Amino acid sequence: MKKYAQPYKTPRTHAPEQNPEKRRKNFQEVSLGYTPAMAQLEASRCIQCKKPKCVIGCPVRVAIPDFLEQVAKGNFLEAAHIIKESNPLPGVTGRVCPQEDQCEKHCVIGIKGEPLAIGKLERFVADYERTHQDLKPIETVPSTGKKIAIIGAGPAGLATAGDLAKLGHEVVIFEALHKPGGVLFYGIPEFRLPKEILEAELDYLKRLGVEIKVNYVIGKIKSLDELMKEDGFNAIFIGTGAGLPYFLDIPGENLNGVYSANEFLTRINLMHAWEFPVFDTPIHHHKIFAVIGGGNTALDAARTALRLATTEKVMLVYRRSREELPARKEEIEHAEAEGIEFHYLASPIDIKGTNGWVSKIVCEKMELGEPDASGRKQPHSLHNSAFTLTTDSVIIALGSGVNPLIAKSSSDIKTDHHGHIEVADPNINLTSRPGVFAGGDIVTGAATVISAMEAGKKAAQGIHQYVMKFEV
């Protein structure tokens, strides 16, 4: 293996990308990923720290130096097995983790030079495993005879399911929509996370023995009580996410052409509206979009809107400045290169319409003041600063609250005043009800894929201890 004398000075290997001019009109993945040679070159920059800081930055503690070592040696399948010990969805996290705030942020090489491209390498390894059919046969573990119900097939539920299946439990996931994946399916678009990757990782869970039942809204078709008493589940994990979209509460939100980001993205990702009329679900043919917000959801909506056939312009309206944008850095750069028009320090106060359809939005200019509780500078509106933007569609991407369906149907699950499920023991994600665990956005509010998976993995440990207690 080639070692660099001065890893700090060796530049990071950048993965090739689709040209912005081309990709702004297609739904294919933006980043093309590493070739094996590029991956080996990049991985060999790792100095194999004795106390690897990078691992501390990873919520699920992927054994980063170990897998990098195998990549550098060209043992890609071995690297994949190492990652999968702690992370069942590396093809996903390698693509969507905000690495610059997590593993890569802590990499020591980053102090003086550019940190290791851990995310891109994780992605490469997962893709390599997927395309090289040498799937390590799954070791069968003896069955424990315990049944566990998982509610919601988002990253939290999937991670819990994976770990529990590996421990020999019988796991059934109940998902409300007709496709599993949660936000990974209906929210994050194809050009960032191809569905094929998700399908392959779901397939891995199925090979572990996990059963996924779609079209089951728990709280409606079955209560938690029924799952435990009638269907014989020994424990339950709730991973139902934060899917309730917020609106702005300003005039004009009921005009045609106003969407929540969830509706817009669901029409496209879950229902394939961009392929209308081959698929039955339509999306109206707009020319101009104004997307309100600055998180991953807003950027996904904006870049998706840009890719629709009739779109001429997409604006993003954010009330703080570029520095405060909460979205992943890579997505911001991609959006800029693709030609999204950013309007910073602006906040909408009115949506105006003509004949029932959106025609413009009125915004106020903002200035930034002192940092608020979240540590970000608090925006204030400037007096008499209203201005209008012409648009025929508005997508609202202000984040989301939690779905009340489960808590409503089960009074002994404690929630806070926002409706988040409270965990009595955060180490094992146990709720106020014995045998019922929860994790992911339903507990924390909208967060990240990997933190949802971390919660799921903790809950899996808690569930395992709980169900095995009753062993005779």
Added chain:
Amino acid sequence: MFKILKKTELAPQVFRYLLNAPDIAKKALPGQFIIIRLDEIGERIPLTISDADPIQGTLTLYVQVIGKTSMEMSRMKVDDFILDVVGPLGNPSLIDLFGTVVLVGGGFGIAAIHPIASALTQAGNKTLSILGARTKELVILEKEMSVASTKVHVATDDGTHGTKGLVTDILLKLIEKKEPIDRVIAIGPLIMMKAVADLTRPHKIPTLVSMNPIMIDGTGMCGACRVTVGGKMKFACVDGPEFDGHEVDFQGLLNRMNTYIPEEAEAKEKYLKETEGKCRIAEIVQIYG
């Protein structure tokens, strides 16, 4: 996969289905609905559960042909399968002893009103049902409704059956006759529900209407089904579908229902061309209002 066990054409372009869906049938209550997706390329459309048999494991549905999806469903046969069925969704109707309840059903809304009428009658209420349609052959379920309710009135636009005129004409007569009405439930075209609410408002008769906005997920995730009720935004799929008729912003919803008219026409045309079918769309749209 959910099997169609029976299918009957009740009136031109109005079909009744018996669908195998045992888990849903066990839990369904009057006022709730399902969302179906016919096949891999299909859209998700909501349909009211008109009856549920927990022992046989079946649901009864009534479908009015409107656009592509309902048309495609109307061409499905017994023993065909529907790919996705999810439910029961929405809140059930409140069934209690109110006294006298007037149930107004318009068009396929009659199918939605039927289970509610049955349950209210069983709960000891005096139930007066008013069924409305454009013409005689579109008055569905009249026999079933007369079993389910204390008394049935019928109104047709062209006077071919029952009273000539609108459901509101009959309701007005009941109010004028000083019939002590404790509650009104109206389900049908938006225009009809709005007219009923406008009529009962000055008399302060509690009036519930069932909102049928465009829906996608039916779990509160997308906000497509939002309606304004008493100045507040509500999601029909999780907060409804029934709301206080005196508080609903009908105008806002009527506008939103127009969102996809050009695209829906495009989808239907394509489907018709592909299947070379004939259809009486202009007429159907007129019936639907």
